[in-house]
Structures are given as C-alpha cells and as structure tokens.
Amino acid sequence: MTSPIPWQPTATQHARQARAQLLRAIREFFYQRNVLEVDTPILSHGSVTDVHLQAFQTCFAHSDTGKSQQLYLQTSPEYAMKRLLCAQSGPIYQIGKAFRHESAGRWHNPEFTMLEWYRPGFTHHMLMDEVDALLQQTLGTSVGQRITYQQAMQSHGGIDPLAADRQSLINTLQTHKIDIDNPETLNNDDILQLLFSVAVEPLLGKERPCFVYGFPASQAALARVSQHDPRTADRFEVYFRGAELANGFFELADAREQRQRFERDNEIRRQMGYPEIPVDALFLSALEHGLPDCAGVALGIDRLLMLKTGATHIAQVLNFPVGNA
Amino acid sequence: MANYSTNEFKGGLKIMLDGEPCNILENEYVKPGKGQAFNRVKLRKLISNKVLEKTFRSGETVESADVLDTELAYLYTDGEFYHFMNNDTFEQIAADEKAVGDNLKWLVENDMCTITLWNGTPITVTPPNFVELEITETDPGLKGDTAGTGGKPATLSTGAVVRVPLFVQTGEVIKVDTRSGEYVSRVQK
Incomplete structure (x- = not known):
C-alpha cells in the first residue's frame, strides 16, 4: 500500500482562530478611525517595473478586443488604491492577497495576505504613529523605536550609507564575513541591502517594533x-523580532517623476536581460489628474500572525503553503 | 555535470564549492521588500570538514557534487588501504588513510560503516554509532567499586583509549559510542 498524499493543512486550528481574530481586530481598528475598506482587482494589465519584483503572469483569452491579453497578478494593490485616492475616496484600507514570483522561505510564500492603507493629509511620520498604534493594539507591543536608516547602518553596520564610496562598501561585506562571489558585480544598493539584511536587521526590534526611515x-x-535631505527618501520600514513587517511611503504624487522612475526601471531591466514590464497607463493617468498628498503603507498579515502566535515558519500560519497548495 | 539553482537549496544537498564537495547544512532565503534576493547558506566541506557560510544571489546556479553514502562492511587493512565490501554485490572498495582519518580506531571487522563516495572515490568513513572492542590493557581496578566514579583509561584492541569504570578489567569486551568516544557498558561474551 502506498502512503496517502499528505493533504492536511500546515496551520493548526489555533492558528486559524488567531488569524480570524487578528483580521477582526484590524477591521475594528480602521472602523474606529473612519478608514474605508475597499476592494480592487488582483488581475491587471500593467504591473510593477521594480527590477527585483517579479509578478506572476497569466493570459486572458476572452477580452473584448478579440485578442488574448497578458494580465498580471498584483504584487500589491498600490496602483489601484491610488486610483481610488485620485477619485477622492478619502482614507482607505484593503486586506487581500498579493503575489510575488519568488522563492518560498521562512518568511516568504509567493501568495500572501497583505494589509495596505492610505491616509490623505498624513506624512510618513504621522503614518508611523498609526502603524505603531495598530501594532500596540494587535500584538500588545510597547511604543516603537524610531531611527534613521543612516543611524541604523552606522551603529550596526559600521558604515555611513549616504557617504561611503564603493570600495568601502565592498570592504564592509568582508568586515561582516559576508562571503559572496564577485562582489564587484553587485551595485551599491544591492550591497547596502545585503548588509542591512544580514548585519543590521537581526539587531533591530528585539524588544519593541523598530521604525527605520530615511532610506x-x-x-x-x-x-x-x-x-x-535629497540623499534620502521619505520611506520607512518596520522591523520586529526578525521580521520585516511593513513598508511605507510619503507617496510620490508627481506623475512625471513617476513615469521617469518606471522608465528607468525598464532601462535597467533591458540591460540585465529581464523582460520589460508595460507601464500602468491607468495609474499614471490618475496621477496626472492629481493624487492628494498622502502616506501609505503595506503590512504582511502572515508575518504579523507569525509574531502573534510565535510561529517560526510562515507555513505554520498558512493552511496550504505553495508546496502544498 | 548537473547544476542546482538556489531554489533547490535545502539541508542535505551536495554542491561543489572551491573544487570541494560540500553538504548544505542550512539555507535561509533573504529577500528585502525592495531589493535583490539572496540565499545565506551554511555548509560543511566534506573533505576538509570545515563549516562555512556563503551568500549566493538567488537564481544563481551551482554545480552539484556527485556524492553518495553507502553502507559497506569493513574487511581488513593492508597497511596502506582499508578495504570494505558491499554484502549484497560482494563488490570491494578501498579507502585511503585520509578518508578514514581518526575513525581508524573504531574500525571493527565485519562492522557496517557509512562510506561517502565522491565521484566513486571514498572521501569519508563513518563507523557505526556503537562498536564493541576488547580491552587489551588497563590498570587492575579496586574490588567492590561498582559506582564507576572517576574511572581509569583503558586501551582497546584497535589502539583507542577510553575511560572506563574501575571494575572493568583487561580481556573484557566493552561497548563504546564512537560519536563521543565514551564507554557505554560491558558486553557479556
């Protein structure tokens, strides 16, 4: 007799209950604050051009143009939600599935649940306050710590990320015993991100959430x-107990600059031999109409749930992770 | 030669690094929200036995190592090589002193050992977890000591030296844990 295929969920009933409770607490949090829950499509014609984000693609054979169309599964609901903001939606949030065509790992599943919200009239600092409040309410954390990216890299990485030259960046990899072949082929941002992931991140947010801003x-x-400081961007990330939990922006509203960033990404994609991604024309058109000044943030619900339940692998909070889906 | 992509990395996978076969001990996928993904890998070099950490760009490929573990019975040594036999096929294979290393002192005739082959050549020989060996020399112990406090050194037939309780005598056969090199018990003949 062959053994049966293991069909059972990898999450326990306790984890399922914790997820339901967490989602309810999040909805209550936003209800109290008059933030509207919205729903946007998972499939879209355009996608992210970001060189390090790969979207799943699929084919729509029944479009009204008569031709089959390339569609992408969203890597986040950002463009669609910003179109709502441009249409005067006011503050909005969404809990939904996002997809990234990349490996599964301890903190990663290619299909995951994301909470994303936008606050017209907020700066990224005001939004950090609100993320902190959400974490206090859902995880019972104490008030988060705030440091700049530069401070974090200087104190834990031993380098000034805004001033260091290329050779000292490469040398810093060695200082932290990061052994990688041909480090000279990595660009400066790759090196900074590797240093940050390996040498800095594990030391952040051990006791309470750590908000890093000024990337x-x-x-x-x-x-x-x-x-x-034009060397930095109004972007923040939240780290807590080994997890990169959330990523937020004081949102770029300049349609021209947005288009240039997309085109620059596609230029890098061409150079690296990656497929170019069609720029999301609907999103750019909405930006041209006008995005209200706002801050927005995306937070990984599965990771939040891992922290809440003490899970050591994302599969413990997912019923059916990708290998078992 | 086959290649592995970093997506296939997991504990137990055998890959080539600096011309030496390695066993992956741990693999962690590191992906900043915005940025290049990496695999942080802890591996053991199978010949030098060194443990090291290495970072790969995700999506990179590395050469696989043709490494195979086989269970073979130890036969004898001719002074230069150590000869093992597959009890099913009666095929024999010789391992050199470097492959046997310190485990020389745990080789007992007819015991099943794990021989790790790289491209068909033995690179390590791992004895069974427990072996039984005769004591060839140890100081006479005090009568009545059964608690085994303190103990004394005993030389075994292979030359290995282990600490044994005082009541254990020359000529007796004892069971030893080869992983720790510690005495386990006396063996009734």
Missing part, C-alpha cells in the same frame, strides 16, 4: 525624495 533616495521605490 537612500536610490531605494525610494514610490516614495518622495526628502525635502530636508
């Missing part, structure tokens, strides 16, 4: 470049 402008993604 290098070259890692701005969809954040504004800071008015106080």
